[in-house]
Amino acid sequence: MNLNQIHNVYFIGIGGIGMSALARYFKTIGKQVSGYDKMPSALTNELIESGISIHFEDNIDLIPKDFFIENTLVIITPAVPMVHSEWNYFLERGYVIKKRAEVLGIITKDTFSFAVAGTHGKTTTSSILGHILYESGVDVTAFIGGIVENYNSNLIGSGKTVTVVEADEFDRSFLHLSPNIACITSMDADHLDIYGTSEAIEESFVEFASKIEDKSKLFITKELPLEGVICAVKDEAAFKALNIRIDKGSYIFDVQTPTEIIKDLHFGLPGKHNLMNALMAIAMSKTYGIENSDIANALASFKGIKRRFSYQIKTDDLVYIDDYAHHPTEINAVHQAVRELYPNQKVLAVFQPHLFSRTRDFADDFAKSLSAFDQIILLDIYPARELPMEGVTTKWLMDKMTNKNCVLVSKNELITSILGSDATVIVTIGAGDIGELVPSIKKAINETL
Structure with missing residues (x-):
């Protein structure tokens, strides 16, 4: 497909984080x-x-009348149901219809492409990498699955020769890509509603890794059963973060590469998982040829991503953080970061489960992860693309938790419940519409300070 011949682009599901970047x-x-x-x-x-x-x-009457078959590309999200009238309108008339991942593959195939894969850490790693490249003067466009604070956008740059993309494992989307340099941050079980088994997920990551023939251009963690360049925090590896210190809530650390040690890098995102994300971005940048000073400057100026350990309130008396975590591993990472930064403080976690299938598949792990917080408020499961499943409810999840300092509330009751807590650190967690509630939660808390 030649995108130069396309004049019009029509999106079904344009408000999604990935679709909106396109x-x-x-x-x-x-x-x-x-x-x-x-x-x-x-x-x-x-x-x-x-x-x-x-x-x-x-x-269908709202589709622009001048979006003709010969000059229009239609892009759909996998969440669109088959009965969608507009989708069927385009199907019946023979329009070119592509999934988001296919279009990313078309855009990036003629560029030098960086791809960031993994069940966790894709958005943060892609954002850091895109920021480093852009700040270093590279002719880059980075397509990001979150809103990067530095740019207030999910698109970094407008370059035509270099691209950064999140290689999304959902629906095996990442197999449409042809990366020159890639990393895989993790291969935990997820999207079991699509894959069925954790072995099937692993197989798809192995297939993605095979796209990088030169394994010196594939960066992995030491736990992964793949061939590539290993990155690690503290442990021995080709790229290793060491001498890690915390100063005023930010990390200062050194990076040992195969040829040198880069000293005293400053990085403001908390949590060891974010150190690993930064290390992956550094390794890919170094391999591409970015200078140490450019990497250091970009890393120090990186402000983070909205809804990724995003500070809403930060005072001496109270801290409110919002995070997109929707998998037990991600919740554990949020908990580790909070405890590291705010030891001996009482922490309230407000969690909205995302998808009935994910809640069912990881219920015991969710229960264990959430029980580590001091207080927990739970909301009903956010269904997204799914219909309810019999027996799979937030109450069922709550009954599995060992920490009984937990309540289930409606959205209407949420702010009252939060204000009734004596916790000094509050964290809202989830990938559903809990993010839409953050401004009102922030406003209500600020009014009490």
Whole structure:
């Protein structure tokens, strides 16, 4: 497919974090962009403000009349149901319809492409890498699965020769990519509703890794059963983070590469998992040829990603952090970071489970991870693309928890419950619409300070 022949791009599900990055990209390069989403959000508001036409009703009459078959690309999200009227309109008329991952593959195939894979850490690692490359003057575009604070966008740069993409394992999407340099941060079981077994997930990562023929361009952690360049925090590895210190809430550390030691790097994101994310980005940047001073400057100026250990309130008396964690491993990482930064303080976790299938598949692990906090408030499961499953409820999950200092509340009761806690550190966690509640939670807490 030749994107130069495409004048119009229509998105079904334009408000998704990955879809909206593509929408911004096509708008930036001069295409006419329009689309549908189920409901308005902060992301769709930003897209509309940028000049993109969006509607929120599944109605073929709202499709722009000049989006003809010969000059229009239709991009869909996997979450769209088969009965969607607009999707069927385009199908019946023979329009070119692609999934987001396929389009990323088309965009990046003629570029020098960095791909960041893994069940956790993709967004942070991609953001750090994209920021390092952009700040170093590389002609880069980075497609990010979160809003990067430095740019207030999920798109970094507008380069045409180098790309950074998150290699998403969902729906085996990452197999559409052709990366020149890649990393795999983790291969934990997830998306079992798609894969069925953890072995099937591992097989897809092995297939993705095979796309990098030169294994000196594939970066992995030591736990992974793959051939590649190992990165590790403290442990022996080709790229190793060592001499790690914490000063005023930020890390200072050295990196040992195969040829040298880079000293006193400053990095503001808390948690050992974020150190590993930064190390992966450093390893890929060094391999591409970025200077140490450029890496150091970019790392020090990186502000993080919205909803990734994102500080909402930070005072001497109270801290409120919001995080996108939706898997037990990610919740454990949030807990580790909070305890490291705020030892001996009482921590309240507010968690909204995401997907009935994920809650079912990892219920015991969720129960163990959540029980590590001092107090827990749970919300009902956010269904996303799924229908309810019999017996799979937040109450069922709560009954598995060993920490009984836990309550289940509705969204309407949430702020009252939070304000009733004596915790000095509050963390909201989840990938559903809990993120939409953050501004009102922040406002209510601030009014009590």
